[in-house]
Amino acid sequence: MEADLLCEFENLRSNSIAEIQAAKAEGRKVVGKYCIYTPTELVMAAGAIPLPLCSTKQDPISVAEKVLPRNLCPLIKSSYGFAASGACPYFNISDLLIAETTCDGKKKMYELLAELKPLHLLQLPQTQDMNALEYWHSEITKLKDRLEKDFSVTITEQNLREAIHLLNEERRSLKDLQDITKHKPSPISGLDLLTILYNRGFSIDKEATIQRVDRLTLKLKELSNQGVSPFKTNTPRILLTGVPVGIGCHKVVQIIEENGGNVVCFESCGGYKGVCDQVDEEKEPLLAIAEKYLATPCSCMSPNNTRFELVQRLIEEFKVDGVVDLTWQACHTYNIESYSLKKYLQERKTVPFLQIETDYSESDIEQLKVRIEAFLEIISVT
C-alpha cells in the first residue's frame, strides 16, 4: 500500500476540525450522530454538517463510569465519556445531536446525553415490517420539522433529492472501495481499509471525499492487476461481523493481520452494512429514506435474518475462509445473536466461525492472540 495514498486519508481527520470551525464561522450548523440508522440525508438537506460521534477510544471510559454502570458496552461508555469530559472537539462543536432508540444501553445513555446538548431522539422500531415503516416514516418527518425549526431553514423536496443523490454516490464509492478486496489476494490490508473508512467520516466536503475514495479504488485496482499485494494467495481471508469497529478499538483486526490473516470484509456498520443498499431516487424522498435506513440489518432488530443472509452472501462474494463475530462485552443483542449466526452458518456448512467477546482495553491481548492464532491454524489446515 503506497504511503502517500493512505496519508491523504490520515490528514482528513486532523484537518477536519479547522475546516468545520471555518464553516461554523460562516453560519453552518453541525449535527452529531451516533449510528448508521441516522438519516443523514436530512442533515445534508438542511445545509448542516453531519459528524460521527460514536466513540472507539478507551480513554474516556473512566470518566463515563462516574455516571454509567461499569458492566455496560464500551462503545456506549466511551461515547458518553467523550461527551461528558469535554475532550471531544467534534462533540463540542455540534449544535444538535441525533440519536435513535437502538439498544437499551444506548437509549438510556442518550437520556443523560440530552442534559449536555440539544438531542433529537428518533424512536426506531425494532422490526422491519410495513407498520414499522409507516411509524419510522413519521419519525423521519418529525426530524425534518425539528431541523427546520432549530436551524431556521426550509428543507425542500429538491434539497432532499440532491442530498439523496450525493449520499448514494458516497455509498457507491465506499462500496466500490470495499469490493476491491474481492481480489485474491487483496491489494490492501483490513487495517488500512478500516483506517480509510473511519477517517473519511470526519471530512466535511463529501464531493471531494468521494473523488478521493474513487482515486484510491482505481489505484488499488491497478496494484491488484500488477499482482501487488501485502498478502499471499493462501492467506486466510476473514470476514469481520458484529459490533461497530473503528480506529482505537481495532485490536482484533490488528491481531488477525499480525498473525497471518487478512480481514477482507467488514460486515459491521462502518463497513459494508451501511453501503450495500441505496436510497431509491424515484420514490417520495422521505419514504425512500425511511425504507433504506429501516432495512439496516442490526442486531437491535427482531428478527434480524437479513444480517445472516448478508453474511452468507459476503462469505461467497469475498471468498472468505473464516468468520470472526466480534461482540463488545455487555452488548446483549450481538452477543445473543452470535449463537443464531453460528447455527445459521453451520447448517449451511460454510466456513469456520469464531466469536470474540472483548472490550476496548488491552488487558486480554494475550488471550485473544491464542484464540485468533488457533482459529487461523484451523483455517490453514482445512
Place this chain on the structure above:
Amino acid sequence: MLSAGIDVGSMATKAVIFDGTIRSAAIIPTGWNPKEAGRSVFLEALNKAGLQEKDISIIVGTGYGRVSLPFIDKKVTEITCHAKGARFLFPQTKTVIDIGGQDSKVISVSDDGTVADFIMNDKCAAGTGRFLQVMTGILDITLDELGQLASNSKPVSINSMCTVFAESEIIGLLAQEVPKEAIASGIVQTIANKMLSLASKIPLREEVTFSGGVANNPEICQILSSAFKLKFNISTQPQIVGALGAAIVGFEKFRLA
C-alpha cells in the same frame, strides 16, 4: 529424526523430545522468566534422553510464553498442540478438556484429528489451576490434600466463579465453621461446573481426554468425570500433552518438508 516441543505455561514449562515415540519429557516451574524456563526445560529433556541440541532437527514452541523463545523454529498455539498430543496418546480422542494454570479450554477434534472448534475461559481465573491454587492457600493445604478432602464429603455450595469473590465466600464459610472437607468438595465442584458450562458451547463427543496439571490429581479427575457423566482418558503425565503435540507438529512438518 528428532523433534522437540516446548510448552511455556503460566505455571509450568514442559518439554518433550520425540522421534515417533516419546524419547523424554521434562517439567519445571516457569517462575518469573519464561525465556529462561524454556531453555532450561529443553536442556533437561535433552539430558534425560542423552542427546545434544544438534541432534534435534526442529523445535516447536507453544503456550503463552511461545513468543519469548528465541531458539524455536516454529510457534503453534496450545489449542492445536493439545489436540495433536491427545490424539497421539489416545487415538480415539474427539474432545480434549485441558485445565492449565491460567487457561482452561475444551477442544473438539474432528475425525481426521484436526481441531474442529474450541472454547476457552475468558480473561479471569475462574475454572483454572490458579483458582484452585488460591483456594488451597486459604485452606492451608496442598492440591493433593484438596483432592483427598474433597472426595470424602458432599460439596457445600460455592456460588462465586470469580476467584476473588470465591475467596471471600470461603472465608465466610470458614467463619460459619463449615467443615474443611465440604469446602474442599465445593471448590472442586465449582471447577466442574465452570468446565461443564464451557463445554456446553461445543459438541462434547467421546472419547474425552483430560489434560493439564489439574489432571494429576486423581480425586479431582473423579469428581469432574462424574459431573460430566463421562469416562476420561488421562495419561500418566497429563501436563506434557501440549509439549508432546508441539513436538509432533514439528516432527510432521519436518518429514513433509
